[in-house]
Amino acid sequence: MLGWGEIIVIILALILIGHEELPKIARTLARLYFEYQKTRREIELEVLYGSLEDEKEDKKGVDKHYEYEYQDYRSEEGGEVK
Numbered sequence: 001m002l003g004w005g006e007i008i009v010i011i012l013a014l015i016l017i018g019h020e021e022l023p024k025i026a027r028t029l030a031r032l033y034f035e036y037q038k039t040r041r042e043i044e045l046e047v048l049y050g051s052l053e054d055e056k057e058d059k060k061g062v063d064k065h066y067e068y069e070y071q072d073y074r075s076e077e078g079g080e081v082k
Contacts, residue, residue, distance in 0.1 A: 002010075013022055 017025060
């Protein structure tokens, strides 16, 4: 049930904005609010678990490290190095 505060806010919004523009503004505010929630959740997950891009970059660095070790091993064995 609505309290007096909510009723006063609705009446003021109708007077100041008008009944035609009020639904458009409400939809816009709802979109902004949901976008804010989505972004906040993404940031929380990134803080908790780290960035996926950082993990991909770390993995690329590890792969390159093993590739260089493999090349060094093949050159010691007399194999061709590409």
